[in-house]
Amino acid sequence: MDIELISADKKRFFRLLLLGDEQESMIDRYLEQGKMYVGSIRGHAMAVCIVSRINDSTMEVNNLAVDTPWQRKGFGRTMLQHVEGVYAGHKILIGTGETPENIAFYTACGYSFSHRIPDFFTANYDHPVVDNGVTLKDMIYMKKETPRKP
Secondary structure, three states, X not given: OEEEEEOOXXXXXXXXXXXXXXXXXXXXXXXXXXXXXXXXXXXXXXXXXXXXXXXXXXXEEEXXXXXXXXXXXXXXXXXXXXXXXXXXXXXXXXXXXXXHHHHHHHHHOOOEEXXXXXXXXXXXXXXXXXXXXXXXOOXXXXXXXXXXXX
């Protein structure tokens, strides 16, 4: 998979972004300020990751999504590893819904529980958000300290 930094016309990847965050107004909150990385195979975009700077030492993954036919094949992990390399020496935060699949994925990638934002999904989305059969309520933040490059 080739991973490219995208700086213009980010909305052309909206279909992928909606897999990671299903409400357009929420995506608009971070789309332009964040750095967008797109993973492609033979020119076909199949994964996306948006990362925003919180402060000098902390980055946040706002959206990580892999196109449905490519899921569970290691591409999400590859996107995270790329971001961890780009932002080596930073703490990386990832907000996610509280589903066993999401928590297991991020834990397997070396992330641990950071904190919880109660009622995030119910307060910020105009409809119930359901992920893998779970109606989401709280945002769970996972964290990872990335080692500095030698």
